Amino acid sequence: MTIHTVNTEAGRLTGDHTDGVARFLGIPYAAAPVGERRFAPPGPTERWAGTRNATGYGATAPQPALHPAHAYLAPLIGPGWVTGDGDYLNLNVWTPDPGTSGLPVMVYVHGGGFMIGSGAAPAFDGTSFARDGVVLVTVNYRLGAEGFLALSGGITNIGLRDQIAALHWVRDNIAGFGGNPDNVTLFGESAGGSSVAFLLRSPLAVGLFRRAIVQSGHDEMARRLELTEELTKALAARLGTSPTTGAFRAISAPNLLRGQAALLRSEPRPDLRDDNGVDPGHRRALFLPTTGDDVLPDPVGVPSTLSRGVDLLIGTTLEEANLGLGADAFAAFDAHDAVAELAATYPDAETLLERHGLHDPAVTPAQALTAAYTDLMFRAPSRRTARRHPGPAYVYEFAWRSPLHGAAHGLDVPFVFDTTQACRGLIGDAAPDALTQAMHQTWLDFATHGNPGWPTYDDARKAMRFDASPHLCEDTAPNDTGAEYLPKRSGQRTSTSRGSR
Incomplete structure (x- = not known):
């Protein structure tokens, strides 16, 4: 050395x-x-x-x-x-x-x-x-x-x-x-x-x-901003203080973490649904970025021209919600439980779950719920982001199924960094070398030249499918408008049940 x-x-x-x-x-x-x-x-x-x-x-x-x-x-x-x-x-x-x-x-x-x-x-x-x-x-x-x-x-x-x-x-x-x-x-x-x-x-x-x-x-x-302020007030109340900078500086970091944990466990939780009745964090991501300030002045969903000269590569895994969203707790859910879980943060829960096989005898409620979360939280909004981008946008999907967690959230990362050996407890022992080489080289090529090696998304809706044999294919994610994942109602927040079990 x-x-x-x-x-x-x-x-x-x-x-x-x-x-x-x-x-x-x-x-x-x-x-x-x-x-x-x-x-x-x-x-x-x-x-x-x-x-x-x-x-x-x-x-x-x-x-x-x-x-x-x-x-x-x-x-x-x-x-x-x-x-x-x-x-x-x-x-x-x-x-x-x-x-x-x-x-x-x-x-x-x-x-x-x-x-x-x-x-x-x-x-x-x-x-x-x-x-x-x-x-x-x-x-x-x-x-x-x-x-x-x-x-x-x-x-x-x-x-x-x-x-x-x-x-x-x-x-x-x-x-x-x-x-x-x-x-x-x-x-x-x-x-x-x-x-x-x-x-x-x-x-x-x-x-x-x-x-x-x-x-x-x-x-x-x-x-x-108004909803982030509501969250701030709820945390301040849990900590017994006021929602001011001076008051929060007086709270030690360990005590602040304990307050966060208590707020996550509390019932009822602060209502963080937007005017369409949707909580974008789905009660799992409590702290999120805020729109309406100098960092993010525009509302969610409004196209921006600021990144016109930036090349974008964007994608998801095929089974995002298999990992990290509480999927291990879904195993015992029946259909009523699955609807109640999703209805706490999404107003058209049963309709969405039915599209993912909720009442299909071959599909368990847990499978329907994880599939719905995968598309609702990741695949559909990812494709909408690609469509809104004012510059070149390329789309991929990670579809290799590990023996431990399937094609779950985060499994693409070790392949990108060529660190699969450090992540064997997450992906198992069977990580294909060809997949590592393909993903790592794609990220290198994109960073060097701005082109990952396949056509832009545009109207063709082509995506690179990263599995044991990576190949370009028709994108299988929800349609590019994501309309089926947008609530049918708008205006004031709905009175959707909080869905506690």
């Missing part, structure tokens, strides 16, 4: 270099969000004296611990909350050679329902990308209440503002690591994918990236 040194605007860094790849880990891209900087927009990184050691991962954002029953998800989630010195607005860089120049740059935003995760997860190791000629960056950002409240006297979309600050850091510093700041691809999965889709619509992110990849995300999982 050798040591490399690079200069950044905040000071010098040392990283390690092994097997042809240099790593610089835990690099601050913004000031530590502590004290008066908590619940505030990211501030500039303070300069340091001397040379900073960047050979180990840094702190991570406050977040609840992963439930022991979901330990198999750890490779996608990372180490959990690593307190460190609170300097968790940091990023990690892998590069083949910091002494070169002009390499494509890929910046990854992790998922986790906007509540958990970090850029230090084993599945996101950037070694393979760097060996193949890319500068790979992974980013931490504020999560949960720390990142997505709407506080009186405060500011909204703090987590997205963190991501934008990280992109500014990349623009200003990545050349020192061999990267080309004019050839940046922003990509992410789940909440990270939705973050990318939102930054495509943000006037504050214009010009900060040239290409975007949205994995299992879209630009519809957001709430208008």
Whole structure:
């Protein structure tokens, strides 16, 4: 192992270099969000004296611990909350050679329902990308209440503002690591994918990236400002405080996490349905981005021209809801339970479930419910996002079924990063090498040239199907308008039953 040194605007860094790849880990891209900087927009990184050691991962954002029953998800989630010195607005860089120049740059935003995760997860190791000629960056950002409240006297979309600050850091510093700041691809999965889709619509992110990849995300999982304020008030009441920045700064991070958990378990929960009777988080993603501010000024569903010059690759897995949405709890559901579960956040629940075989003897209620969630929360809005994009848009679907979870949410990530060996508890031992090579190379090609190797979506509705033998085919997702997944009623929020079991 050798040591490399690079200069950044905040000071010098040392990283390690092994097997042809240099790593610089835990690099601050913004000031530590502590004290008066908590619940505030990211501030500039303070300069340091001397040379900073960047050979180990840094702190991570406050977040609840992963439930022991979901330990198999750890490779996608990372180490959990690593307190460190609170300097968790940091990023990690892998590069083949910091002494070169002009390499494509890929910046990854992790998922986790906007509540958990970090850029230090084993599945996101950037070694393979760097060996193949890319500068790979992974980013931490504020999560949960720390990142997505709407506080009186405060500011909204703090987590997205963190991501934008990280992109500014990349623009200003990545050349020192061999990267080309004019050839940046922003990509992410789940909440990270939705973050990318939102930054495509943000006037504050214009010009900060040239290409975007949205994995299992879209630009519809957001709430208008009034509903985020209702959520903030509900959390403040649970904590016994007021919904102001000063009051929330007085709440310690552990106590804030306990308040979040209590709010998730509470009945009745705050009613976060929109005027169509839909909760875009479906009572699972409690903290979401907010529309109606300077980050996301436009309402959900309104086409934006801001990303006209950005190439987009977007897709989903075939069986998203097999994993991570409570699917393990659906096994004992009967038809009434399935309808009640979905009706809590979607007004036409029984009609939608019937389209997925609710009363078909060959389909269990659990299967109908997971299929409905897969299309409602991921596949249909993903395709609508592709259709709204003003620039070239390419669509894929990950359809390889692992023996453990089928083609579930998140299973595409290890294939993209070529980290399947680190994720065997999630995908099993039978990951096809050809699939890894195909997905990893596609992401490389797209980041380098802006073309993944198949036609744009447009009216042809062609999608690349990634399975054991990847091939282009007719897209099987709901039609491109997604009309069957939009509620039939509009206007005031409906009186749909909350559907508690």
